Amino acid sequence: MPPMPPMRPLIDTLLVANRGEIACRVLRTCRDLGIATVAVHSDPDADALHVRQADAAVRLPGAAPADTYLRGDLIVRAALAAGADAVHPGYGFLSENARFARAVTDAGLTWVGPPPEAIEAMASKTRAKQLMGVAPLDPDALTDADLPVLVKAAAGGGGRGMRVVRDMATLKEELAAARAEALSAFGDDEVFAEPYIARGRHVEVQILADTHGTVWPLGTRDCSLQRRHQKVVEEAPAPGLPAGLTAHLHDTAVRAARAIGYTGAGTVEFLVAEDGTPHFLEMNTRLQVEHPVTEAVYGVDLVALQLRTAEGAALPPEPPAPHGHAVEARLYAEDPARGFTPQTGTLHALAVDGDVRLDTGYAAGDEIGVHYDALIAKVIAHAPTRAEAVRKLAHALERARVHGPVTNRDLLVRSLRHPEFAGGGADTAFYDRHLPALTAPPPGEEYAAVAAALADAAALPRALGSARAGGTPIGPGAWRNVPSQPQTRTYGDHEVRYHRTRAGHTLPDHPDVRVVSAAPGEVRLDVAGVVRPYRVTTHPGTDTVHVETPTAAYRLTPRPRFPDPADRTAPGSLLAPMPGTVVRVADGLAEGAPVEAGQPLLWLEAMKMEHRVTAPASGTLTALHAAPGHQVQVGALLAVVQPAQPVQEERE
Numbered sequence: 078m079p080p081m082p083p084m085r086p087l088i089d090t091l092l093v094a095n096r097g098e099i100a101c102r103v104l105r106t107c108r109d110l111g112i113a114t115v116a117v118h119s120d121p122d123a124d125a126l127h128v129r130q131a132d133a134a135v136r137l138p139g140a141a142p143a144d145t146y147l148r149g150d151l152i153v154r155a156a157l158a159a160g161a162d163a164v165h166p167g168y169g170f171l172s173e174n175a176r177f178a179r180a181v182t183d184a185g186l187t188w189v190g191p192p193p194e195a196i197e198a199m200a201s202k203t204r205a206k207q208l209m210g211v212a213p214l215d216p217d218a219l220t221d222a223d224l225p226v227l228v229k230a231a232a233g234g235g236g237r238g239m240r241v242v243r244d245m246a247t248l249k250e251e252l253a254a255a256r257a258e259a260l261s262a263f264g265d266d267e268v269f270a271e272p273y274i275a276r277g278r279h280v281e282v283q284i285l286a287d288t289h290g291t292v293w294p295l296g297t298r299d300c301s302l303q304r305r306h307q308k309v310v311e312e313a314p315a316p317g318l319p320a321g322l323t324a325h326l327h328d329t330a331v332r333a334a335r336a337i338g339y340t341g342a343g344t345v346e347f348l349v350a351e352d353g354t355p356h357f358l359e360m361n362t363r364l365q366v367e368h369p370v371t372e373a374v375y376g377v378d379l380v381a382l383q384l385r386t387a388e389g390a391a392l393p394p395e396p397p398a399p400h401g402h403a404v405e406a407r408l409y410a411e412d413p414a415r416g417f418t419p420q421t422g423t424l425h426a427l428a429v430d431g432d433v434r435l436d437t438g439y440a441a442g443d444e445i446g447v448h449y450d451a452l453i454a455k456v457i458a459h460a461p462t463r464a465e466a467v468r469k470l471a472h473a474l475e476r477a478r479v480h481g482p483v484t485n486r487d488l489l490v491r492s493l494r495h496p497e498f499a500g501g502g503a504d505t506a507f508y509d510r511h512l513p514a515l516t517a518p519p520p521g522e523e524y525a526a527v528a529a530a531l532a533d534a535a536a537l538p539r540a541l542g543s544a545r546a547g548g549t550p551i552g553p554g555a556w557r558n559v560p561s562q563p564q565t566r567t568y569g570d571h572e573v574r575y576h577r578t579r580a581g582h583t584l585p586d587h588p589d590v591r592v593v594s595a596a597p598g599e600v601r602l603d604v605a606g607v608v609r610p611y612r613v614t615t616h617p618g619t620d621t622v623h624v625e626t627p628t629a630a631y632r633l634t635p636r637p638r639f640p641d642p643a644d645r646t647a648p649g650s651l652l653a654p655m656p657g658t659v660v661r662v663a664d665g666l667a668e669g670a671p672v673e674a675g676q677p678l679l680w681l682e683a684m685k686m687e688h689r690v691t692a693p694a695s696g697t698l699t700a701l702h703a704a705p706g707h708q709v710q711v712g713a714l715l716a717v718v719q720p721a722q723p724v725q726e727e728r729e
Contacts, residue, residue, distance in 0.1 A: 085389040088112055088163040088187060092135075092156040093127070094177075095167030096146060097438030098452060099364070100127035103165050106380040115159040117152055119145035121446050126438050133159050140448055146170045147264045149177035153184050163187035163387065165380075169262070169450070172363040173232065189387040191341045191362050198337040199360040202231045203269045209333060209357045214270035216252055221245055223270070227306075228252060230259035231267040237686065238262065239306040241273055250677065254687050257660060261682065274356070276504045277348040279303065280315045282330035283371045284343050285379065285396075287386045292334045293396040294327040295371050301505050302492060304417050305686070309485070309508075310492060311367035312404040313374045316463055316501035319353070326355060333360055342368070342383050351504075366407070366455070369434060373403035373459035402463040404470050406489045408454045410445045410482040414516040418654045419451040419683050420482035421711070425616040426623075427480075431473035433458045445482055447656050447683045453484065463501070467493050475630065480614060480623045483632065491515045525624040525631035526571035527590060528600040528611035531582055533566060533622075533635075534575070536597035568622065568633040649699075649718040651690055652711075657683030659707040659715075670698045672718055679703050679715060696720040 091107055092115040093100045100116060104127065107114045116131035121140050128134045135155035137145035145151075149171055156164055164181045166172035166189070175193040182188050190196070199205045203213045216228055219242070228251060230238025238259030240251040252268065260266040283295040299315035300308040314323075330345035344365045346358040368379050375397050386392070410420040424443050429435050437454035439445070445453065456477075458470035471493040479486055492515060497503050508515070563574040563585060576583045582592040593601035593608055600611045614623045624631040661680040672678065672692040681688045692698075700717040709715065 085187065085387070086162070087388055088189075088384060090115060090132075090159070090161045091163045091165055091189070091384075092117065092152070092159060092161040093131070093165050093167060094146070094152045095165075095170055095172070096122055096125065096127055097449065098436050098455065099167035099169075099366075099438075101130055101438050102436055103167060103380055104130050106378055106384070109378075110381060110384065112384070115156065115161050117146070117155050119448070121444075121448055124443075126440050126443060135159055142170065142261065142448065143264060149174065149180050152177075153180050153186070156181075156186055157184060161186065163189055163384075165189040165383070166363065168361075168363050168366060171264075173361070174264075187387055189341070189383050191337075191339050191343065195337040195339045196362045199333075199339075199343075199362050202229060202359045203267070205359050206269075206271075206357065208336065209329075211357055214272075216248075216268055216270040219245070219248060219270060223272075225273040225275075226270040227273040228255045228268050228270050230255065230263060230265070231269055232259065232263045232265035238268060242270075243273075253661075254680065254689075257680075257682075258687050271358075274348055274350055274505075276506045277301075277350050277356075278315070278504050279308070279346065279358075280318070280326065280349050280355070281344050281346040281365075282326050283313075283365070283368065283379075284330050284334050284339070284345065285382055285386070285392065286334050286340045286343075287392045288340050288389055289391040291392045291394060292331045292339070293392060294330055295375050295377075295396055296399055297323055297326060298367055298370060300367060301503050302498065302507055303505055304413070304508050308367060308407065309409075310404065310406050310489065310498075311370055312402065312463070312466075313370040314399065314402070318349075322349070322353060322355065329355075329357070341386055342379050348505075366452075367405055369436060369455065369457045370403035370405045370459075373434070373457060374399045374401060376400065401459055401461045402466045403457060403459040404463075404466045404493070405455050405457045406470060406474060406493070407452055407485075408456060408474075408477075408479065408489065409451045409485045410453050411451050411485055412483045413485050413488045413512065415654065416688075417485075418688065419447075419686065420484070421445050421447055421656050421683075422482040423616075423619075424453065424482070425480040425619070426478045426614070427454065428478040429454075429456055429473055430476060431469065433470065433473045447658075453479070464499070467499065475628060476625075477630075478614075478623075478625065479630075480616060480621075486630070487519060488515055519629055519631060521626075521629060522569075522631055522633075523571050523587075524590065524602060524604055525611060525626075525629075526568040526633060527573050527575075527584060527587060528602060529568055529613055529622045529624050529633050529635075530564075530566040530573035530575060531592060531595040531600045532597055532611075532613035534564065534577070534582075535595045535600075567636040569636070571633075647717060649693065649696065649720055650714055651678070651693065651716045651718065653681065653709045653713040653715055654688065654690075654711065655681070655683045656710045657681040657688070657708075659703045659705055659709060660687065661705060662701075662703060666698065666701065668698055668701050672696060672698050681709070690715060692718050694718060694720040 090113040093103045114131045116128045116134040118128045139145045171177040175196040178193040206213045225243040228240045238255045240255045255268045256266040279300045286292040297315040298313045300311040302310035344361045347355045412418045434457040458466045460466035475490045591603040612625045622633040660682045674695045676692045697719045699719045703715045
């Protein structure tokens with residue numbers, strides 16, 4: 078029998094080489110275990126939540142990931158300067174970088190992760206496939222017969238560096254975009270290709286291994302609800318898998334771990350085709366974003382187990398038994414109705430009530446910037462059955478207070494309640510089929526606009542003037558006993574007209590609505606005999622009105638009665654959909670050039686993703702205000718396309 082590995086010294090101070098939600102997650106477990114903590118931060122993150130929660134913090138000068146969180150030398154130096162004796166990499170950035178892992182151990186620090194050799198074997202998706210007997214495709218040698226394919230970054234995950242290629246004419250462009258994203262996010266521009274399975278299920282197995290030879294398979298997870306190849310909703314266990322397939326996936330995951338001498342937490346990912354055939358995708362040699370659903374089902378703290386295995390502790394021979402079902406939803410600052418465009422700005426409120434877990438890297442008042450991922454928080458529900466867990470999560474999300482940038486909250490609620498997801502049969506093409514219906518305007522928005530108008534009226538001074546010196550004040554907050562024109566307020570497409578009388582407010586355009594009460598923060602409306610409260614909130618410095626009921630939330634923008642002519646833009650103007658950096662302009666593009674509808678003109682990078690700006694119509698590029706390296710704000714004028722004159726039909 079081989080000798081047992083010696084116990085290593087207990088970790089006293091841990092540096093978290095990451096930011097945001099995962100950094101806060103690791104810090105929480107460290108507090109429970111009595112481990113002191115050190116954060117690192119870029120300049121935009123100087124006052125971030127993970128910095129505020131750590132015992133100490135070290136600045137990484139700069140803003141871009143390549144200059145900060147991807148600088149392993151600076152992070153090791155920070156750990157030594159702060160007196161840390163261990164480093165936890167989180168996920169993303171350098172978490173699967175063998176060179177960084179070696180630099181940590183060479184500096185005499187404990188690396189909370191697998192051995193560098195295991196990372197090298199699996200961190201490159203191409204080498205991982207070869208190890209598991211799967212031959213990846215060379216993206217530079219593809220032919221029409223290979224299409225469609227999915228181009229992927231070899232050194233990372235999270236959807237960055239992924240592109241679906243269905244036409245050889247777009248291959249060069251998609252490869253360039255994938256490589257640029259991969260380099261920005263992971264510091265490595267290697268990409269590969271694999272056959273694209275349009276309607277597969279993304280199923281993965283969580284593993285945990287110690288230095289004594291024990292490997293736990295901690296069940297399956299289904300992560301099929303994805304947008305831009307990034308997971309949105311995850312659950313454990315994966316629903317509807319036959320016992321034989323589950324056992325096969327467990328055995329394959331354990332075999333992969335043993336083949337490379339793996340230790341710590343990791344995930345083996347598969348794509349299960351419609352016929353039930355599993356295809357090995359990759360092994361992530363780190364913790365996953367969706368690890369909380371496994372923690373809930375198995376009653377474990379995976380971060381604590383990572384730390385203990387890094388200290389040399391042995392796992393029990395068998396993992397704990399699973400109980401119930403867990404579902405996680407990722408709350409992003411993005412606009413699903415506009416191509417999941419990332420959003421930035423101040424997060425004015427974040428509160429999720431109910432028996433759910435909230436993992437976040439933000440607090441009310443924090444700024445969501447352009448440099449990093451758009452994830453605001455993860456909300457996790459656990460219950461005895463899948464249906465109960467889904468119901469609990471949807472209920473908590475629809476009542477959540479999330480004020481600030483546009484988010485995907487409503488999309489999450491509708492997704493969880495969609496019959497296809499409820500039945501457990503959703504696949505990776507779910508949003509391709511259902512996105513328009515899932516992003517339609519919420520029902521009842523006209524009543525939310527009524528509530529916003531009445532709350533606004535109640536908040537105004539009761540008098541803006543007087544009819545005569547010392548007389549009775551009159552104004553928007555007063556009433557008159559003679560007929561007059563109604564007050565009018567407009568929110569988006571909803572114009573609200575109301576009168577204020579001795580008996581209260583009346584709504585000439587809404588005979589089915591009775592105003593029960595109206596105060597600046599809450600309005601109660603009786604709509605067709607059903608009384609509901611409408612909580613109305615505005616935040617200083619913004620023109621967005623948040624209106625919430627117990628079962629719905631609305632985000633309204635008031636329209637001025639007399640719009641400023643300067644706010645109008647010329648036809649064909651292309652405005653920046655989000656703040657970001659212009660990273661590329663189409664080759665040979667110049668003012669006066671003819672363009673075709675849908676032709677890519679330039680690319681913006683925001684939140685580590687590239688976003689393509691295309692010509693809205695065929696015509697002539699009459700102005701180009703963007704150049705590589707330019708920082709732009711949302712709404713900035715990028716270019717102007719003068720549409721071609723339509724052909725006039727002859728009339729008889």
